[in-house]
Amino acid sequence: MFKRKSDWFLILALVMMAVLFYSSSMTYHEQTSVPLLERSLHAQPLKSWLSQFSFQYAGSEQSIKVSGYFKFVEFFVRKGAHFGTYFLLGLFSYLGLRPRLTGAGLAVIFSWLATTGYAATDEFHQMLTGDRTPLFQDVMLDSVGALTGIVLFLIIERLWRLKKRR
Secondary structure (H helix, E strand, C coil), rough: CCCEEEEEEEEHHHHHHHHHHHHHHHHCCCCCCCHHHHHHHCCCEEEEEEEEEEEEEEEEEHHHHHHHHHHHHHHHHHHHHHHHHHHHHHHHHHHHHHHHCCCCHHHHHHHHHHHHHHHHHHHHHHHCCCCCCCCHHHHHHHCCCCCHHHHHHHHHHHHHHHHHHC
């Protein structure tokens, strides 16, 4: 049924989309990792080092002073999850679409724009979910994650081909 490897990458992209949709359907309280962090990091490692950092994200200050240690760490976990899931979605979309579109450039552009579009609809979905905050900044983070996945693959592929020629 799935004769081409690219079919499997499209399936993986659809799985990632389903995971993201499910995740966006959960309220913050259903999804928070703070209790796990409190159990796992009860000694608050690197607290003094992390305490020196403070920055703005979506108009809110992010710091241990404002949020507390565990919510500050959770912020990085959540944003890392944004970046990582869209890194994979962009990569899988590109690998699934590349053989189906003429030219790698078209596959890059289409995969990236489609993934960014999905990120925007995902944030809209969060707006409809209780206790969630949709953010334009998260769409940008997701978009950068997707583009990073695609570009990193292209760089690795190029280096691999150059090495193979030698």
